[in-house]
Amino acid sequence: MTTSLPKKIWIYFLLIVTSFLVFFPVMYAFLISFMTGPELLQGKFLPQSFSLDNYIKVFDRLPLLNYLLNSFIVSVSVMLGQLAVCSLAAYAFVFIQFKGRDFIFFLFISTMMIPWEATMIPNKFTIQKLDWLNTYQGLTLPFFALAFGTFLLRQHFKTIPKELHEASQIAGLSKFAFFRRVILPVSKTSLVTLGAYGFLTTWNMYLWPLLITTNKSVRTVQIGLKQLQSLETGTEWGVVMAGVIVVIIPTLLLLFLGQKQLQKGLTQGALK
Amino acid sequence: MTLLEKPGIWKRTANGRTALLYLLPSILLFSVFVFYPMFRTIYLSFFLTDQNGDAAIWVGFENYSYLLESTAFINSMKATGLFVLYTVPIGIILALFFALLANEKLRGIGFFRTVYSSTMGISVAASSVIWLFMFNPSMGMFNRLLSLLNLPQIQWLLDPQWALLSVSISTIWMNIGFSFLILLGGLQNIDEHLYESSRIDGAGYFYRLRRITLPMLSPTLFFIITISLINAFQSFGQIDILTQGGPSASTNLIVYSIYREAFINYQFGTASAQAVTLFIIILIVTILQFKLGERRVHYQ
Known part of the structure; x- marks a missing residue:
């Protein structure tokens, strides 16, 4: 044609x-x-x-390097945490027969209906009571469990032939060994998709770090941008934009490299 | 074989226990950070609270009746409704248009796909700062353009008539990347053979669009409409950076209103009542979408 x-x-x-x-x-x-x-x-x-x-100035004006490092640590932690927690759950849903599976699955689905913003008030107090304000765990731990991520991986695990599971049982592999040595390696593509998605969304997170950080110790770049913009006095927009460019480069690069992969993975998770 | 005993309860539940082990991290985290705070929010919405966010005085539905009578809250709901109306339909139509263009098999199409999806890689905070400058009354691009064309200047973010519209324009731009990526994925999943037979029949482009592409794309469209609606109700970052809810509360969208009520005014009771309202709205949207979607959507 x-x-x-x-x-x-x-x-x-x-x-x-x-x-x-x-x-x-x-x-x-x-x-x-x-x-x-x-x-x-x-x-x-x-x-x-x-x-x-302007680029030199913006690093002077703000502890931007510090913020970048914080964002990187937080994003990588959430990414790894989500991969671990979601893949474990997805494995149980696909490869283990147990009573109440449908009920627990329904519980997972119901979390998608609860907007995160509707629960932020008690969540902030939970973090405060744990004395986790201004800590990495306060910024990351609430996001490790993700229904969307579990579904994405579950979809992929379902395509793995059941014979592989039977063969591994005959070979005497334990459930965990099967999970770690067979399932995870053959699911590399979905894991990469979920990982990129997790990194991207965490890097861009705004409201939660705004609530949880009160000083520069673990503050992320997005809050840095807000500070930069409010410090702004009339004609220094060049410096502000230099900050913006520095902040968007990592995620833009990630998107440019992984656009195809992300598109395939997300549509799969969304529709099947 | 009559001697074969039924396995004991410990053995029969072995699979259940292993599964629980794998599911434990998720269940624990969901309990602490999703289910508990959801019930706690509902609970707090019936109380007046102290500074630490603990329930102090039971007031029943008074927080809710207060909200229904408060013009500030009614205005916030109106602004949110308008914002959803401005951003969702136009955003999806634009993204669909771009996805149709980018689905053509042409040389160099990969470059265009990357550009259209690029806004997904730019955070709400960064986008908002860029648009804040573009809307700047004296130095921003929009007013410079207007003065080039000899048109009167507009106070984009400072004029209550324009502020919500300005925020909506920037939001449409922020969301295009994600919608585009999902819709392009949906288009690429459509079976090529469907088009080939229609081409033999000599059907035109728009006929094919109406009769093949859109019906086959309907599950994806349905998905992206739901997600976009939910996202629009949850918008926060652009408001915090562009307008802080102003001018004269014309952009005080619901999540921003909850944030102010809770963390600036320390009224956790009424803030919780607003949060419950948000939850109910999103629940209704999701259920409506599924009910309507079931009838309209065409699955392959």
């Missing part, structure tokens, strides 16, 4: 115009991040030079 030439030109035209519009805010932020105050006031569109002054 070949597409006719006029139609092709028409599609390319639409693709180029719309993708330019979608990407415009990011390019705009990138260009602003190199501008000085006077340039901004003159309303220039392109900076005079691509000097890194």
